Amino acid sequence: MAGSFFSFTRLRAQFIKEVLSVLRDPRSRMVVFVPPILQLLVFAFAATLEVRNVEIAVYSQDGGQWSHELVQRLDSARFIRRVHRVDDPQRMHAMIDRGEVIAALSIPGDFSRAIAAGGSGKVQVLVDGRRSNSGQITVAYLSAIAADVGAEVTPGAQAPAPAVTRHWFNPNLTYRWFIVPGLTGILALFSSLLITSLSIARERELGTFDQLLVSPTSTPEIIVSKSLPALAIGTALGLFMVAAGVFGFGIPFTGSFALLLASLVLFIASVVGIGLMISAVSMTQQQAILGAFAIGVPAVLMSGFATPVENMPLVLQWLAQAIPLTHFLVIVEGSFLKALPPGEALASLWPLALIALATLSLATFFVRGRLQ
Amino acid sequence: MSVASERSVAPELRRFDLQRLLALVLKESRQALRDPSTLLIAFVLPVVLLLLFAYAVSLDAKDVRVGVVLESPGATAQELAAAFSGTRFLDVRFAHDRREVEDALVSGALRGYVVIPQDFEQRLAQRGHEPLVQIVTDGSYPNTANYVDNYARGVVQAWRAGLEVGAPPQPVVLEPRFWFNPELESRRALIPGAIAIVMTIIGTMLTALVVAREWERGTMEAVLSTPASVAEILIGKLLPYFVLGMASTLGAAALAVFAFDVPLRGSLAALLLLSAVFMVPALGQGLLISSLARNQFLAAQIALFTGFLPAFMLSGFLYEIDAMPAPIRMATRIVPARYFVSSLKTVFLAGDIWAVFLPNLAAMAAIGALFFLIAKRATRKSLE
Numbered sequence: 001m002a003g004s005f006f007s008f009t010r011l012r013a014q015f016i017k018e019v020l021s022v023l024r025d026p027r028s029r030m031v032v033f034v035p036p037i038l039q040l041l042v043f044a045f046a047a048t049l050e051v052r053n054v055e056i057a058v059y060s061q062d063g064g065q066w067s068h069e070l071v072q073r074l075d076s077a078r079f080i081r082r083v084h085r086v087d088d089p090q091r092m093h094a095m096i097d098r099g100e101v102i103a104a105l106s107i108p109g110d111f112s113r114a115i116a117a118g119g120s121g122k123v124q125v126l127v128d129g130r131r132s133n134s135g136q137i138t139v140a141y142l143s144a145i146a147a148d149v150g151a152e153v154t155p156g157a158q159a160p161a162p163a164v165t166r167h168w169f170n171p172n173l174t175y176r177w178f179i180v181p182g183l184t185g186i187l188a189l190f191s192s193l194l195i196t197s198l199s200i201a202r203e204r205e206l207g208t209f210d211q212l213l214v215s216p217t218s219t220p221e222i223i224v225s226k227s228l229p230a231l232a233i234g235t236a237l238g239l240f241m242v243a244a245g246v247f248g249f250g251i252p253f254t255g256s257f258a259l260l261l262a263s264l265v266l267f268i269a270s271v272v273g274i275g276l277m278i279s280a281v282s283m284t285q286q287q288a289i290l291g292a293f294a295i296g297v298p299a300v301l302m303s304g305f306a307t308p309v310e311n312m313p314l315v316l317q318w319l320a321q322a323i324p325l326t327h328f329l330v331i332v333e334g335s336f337l338k339a340l341p342p343g344e345a346l347a348s349l350w351p352l353a354l355i356a357l358a359t360l361s362l363a364t365f366f367v368r369g370r371l372q
Numbered sequence: 373m374s375v376a377s378e379r380s381v382a383p384e385l386r387r388f389d390l391q392r393l394l395a396l397v398l399k400e401s402r403q404a405l406r407d408p409s410t411l412l413i414a415f416v417l418p419v420v421l422l423l424l425f426a427y428a429v430s431l432d433a434k435d436v437r438v439g440v441v442l443e444s445p446g447a448t449a450q451e452l453a454a455a456f457s458g459t460r461f462l463d464v465r466f467a468h469d470r471r472e473v474e475d476a477l478v479s480g481a482l483r484g485y486v487v488i489p490q491d492f493e494q495r496l497a498q499r500g501h502e503p504l505v506q507i508v509t510d511g512s513y514p515n516t517a518n519y520v521d522n523y524a525r526g527v528v529q530a531w532r533a534g535l536e537v538g539a540p541p542q543p544v545v546l547e548p549r550f551w552f553n554p555e556l557e558s559r560r561a562l563i564p565g566a567i568a569i570v571m572t573i574i575g576t577m578l579t580a581l582v583v584a585r586e587w588e589r590g591t592m593e594a595v596l597s598t599p600a601s602v603a604e605i606l607i608g609k610l611l612p613y614f615v616l617g618m619a620s621t622l623g624a625a626a627l628a629v630f631a632f633d634v635p636l637r638g639s640l641a642a643l644l645l646l647s648a649v650f651m652v653p654a655l656g657q658g659l660l661i662s663s664l665a666r667n668q669f670l671a672a673q674i675a676l677f678t679g680f681l682p683a684f685m686l687s688g689f690l691y692e693i694d695a696m697p698a699p700i701r702m703a704t705r706i707v708p709a710r711y712f713v714s715s716l717k718t719v720f721l722a723g724d725i726w727a728v729f730l731p732n733l734a735a736m737a738a739i740g741a742l743f744f745l746i747a748k749r750a751t752r753k754s755l756e
Binding site for chain 2: 025027031032035036038039042043045046047048049050051052053054066070081094096097098099102115120121122123124125126127128129130131132133134135136137139140142143146147149150153154162163164165166167168169170171173174175177178190194198202282284285286287289290291293294297298301302306307308310311312313316320330333334336337338339340341344347
């Protein structure tokens with residue numbers, strides 16, 4: 001009986017069978033690899049919180065020099081696609097209501113006169129609060145334009161600029177440099193989570209699980225053979241996307257590749273553990289998929305990808321520490337842009353290792369429970 | 373073969389029959405409600421998602437951790453530093469040397485720092501072209517970096533404005549007013565959008581799985597060979613999920629209004645109409661995916677990559693469509709969630725603006741009709 005506990009021949013056979021069950025069908029082969037890569041391409045360009053190509057309305061009651069100057073500067077501003085000149089306030093309000101413009105400037109009749117008299121010309125800016133983030137950025141851009149006009153009014157008495165800003169790691173704040181490394185983690189997570197969560201559930205739904213039970217295969221063999229394919233596929237996918245980020249998108253990779261690889265494997269391993277747990281408690285494939293979804297979506301939302309972890313309330317920040325993606329994101333973003341030193345990487349690697357250990361042992365426990 | 377012959381033998385049996393439809397709806401509803409995972413997705417996940425969108429997903433950078441490096445020993449520099457610690461948006465840590473904060477920026481302990489230089493007093497007095505302070509941000513989080521930059525500049529500007537009492541006023545002053553969301557809470561814009569995500573999950577994901585399972589197990593062929601017509605079978609399958617989706621929307625809307633303080637400025641009728649019309653493309657897409665995939669793993673993957681993720685990323689829910697490159701802006705036009713998100717934000721925050729709703733309703737209905745047409749063709753083909 002001693003030999004029956006763990007046999008490499010059997011493990012190998014079992015592993016090949018599992019890989020085949022995922023990759024045998026040409027359609028599922030395609031679905032494992034093609035959509036994540038397509039998504040990377042589309043979302044790399046789509047996911048941006050920058051403000052570009054917006055439209056603005058201007059309702060000017062002032063025919064003077066300074067309103068003319070202001071509108072001209074708006075016309076040539078790079079973030080604005082089109083400036084709509086409207087001549088009644090109703091129309092301006094309607095354009096905001098309909099979401100045709102993100103902001104509308106209302107220039108009063110005494111604007112130029114007030115400036116010429118040495119006072120302040122006040123411009124009312126109506127902003128579409130449905131787009132609160134972009135609205136705030138738009139107002140910041142508009143303020144810079146207003147300051148430029150102001151500088152023209154009194155060229156001599158110019159006060160020094162309040163500040164000069166340098167953005168480290170990403171001087172032009174290219175959003176893609178943040179999104180692509182993050183997507184690497186998210187797409188690898190969903191792929192490996194789905195593959196593992198279906199592994200046992202599919203056998204159970206199709207009735208082959210009983211066959212597995214009466215075969216000489218032991219529990220550790222089943223678990224190893226069920227996790228290895230997803231581990232291999234997830235890691236390969238992750239590596240491919242890292243390569244796409246570096247060579248396709250030209251994002252600087254400044255950190256250590258070995259460290260990134262180690263954390264990628266640990267990250268996928270912890271996801272595989274979660275997938276196996278879901279699979280062990282699911283009776284059908286549908287339950288497994290929906291379970292994977294119900295775990296995966298909140299995990300992604302809390303990981304700091306969509307919005308930073310530090311904006312969350314404290315309790316959720318703690319909870320976010322239990323999500324493997326949170327730690328992987330710190331490492332992958334840092335490895336790309338920040339030349340993350342090994343000491344800092346370790347600070348995120350050990351929680352990742354801990355989570356992997358926890359999910360994999362829990363998975364073993366759950367699967368063993370199923371087997372008995 | 374037997375299917376084809378039966379169809380030619382008894383065409384009158386394949387006509388629409390309300391009683392048969394009722395029986396089918398009943399059967400499908402029971403089947404749907406029996407499975408705990410359906411209830412998990414329809415009622416638990418929406419609550420979790422709304423909670424997360426209310427509390428976890430926030431673009432409002434509050435208490436951003438920022439360092440202030442005080443290189444100048446002067447009194448005015450001290451005052452400016454004090455002004456930084458007084459702002460409620462920044463969580464300030466003081467240092468006297470840049471090296472102390474540089475490492476913190478790499479580790480992510482700080483999101484930026486402000487250097488008040490040694491010759492700060494001179495710069496202030498000279499009115500030259502040397503900027504007063506230097507702001508360094510962690511560009512690896514671009515949105516936060518923008519906030520750090522804007523807040524820090526704001527602090528310096530406000531401080532200086534308070535300093536120069538006799539100075540000439542700013543020639544051009546902007547007075548921004550944020551309509552619909554004067555408190556600028558990103559949650560108010562995000563939660564209505566989250567309802568679109570929830571409905572996409574129920575409509576597309578769940579339907580794709582349920583119908584794909586029938587194909588995978590071969591029970592779809594069995595149902596198709598019964599006297600019931602294709603239309604009856606499809607309506608029978610979809611109606612329960614339609615009802616489930618609407619119930620879940622109502623629940624989510626109630627939660628948004630009563631628990632999360634999101635105003636519903638439009639009418640409930642408009643909200644229901646918009647949701648009902650959105651269910652058409654959502655269900656149509658689910659049906660289409662299942663009839664093309666016919667296998668639950670495939671269906672789940674396709675639903676994830678063509679339904680959920682586009683609804684999340686290409687709908688204008690979180691990321692602005694305006695800022696996307698032109699080809700992707702074009703692609704967003706076939707994402708039904710895009711039209712629903714813009715309508716939802718309007719019905720909740722702005723009111724019943726039919727100039728927004730009508731084109732959106734038309735677009736959703738058209739996309740839905742297209743999905744159903746293709747799905748019907750794909751289903752019929754399988755019988756021959």
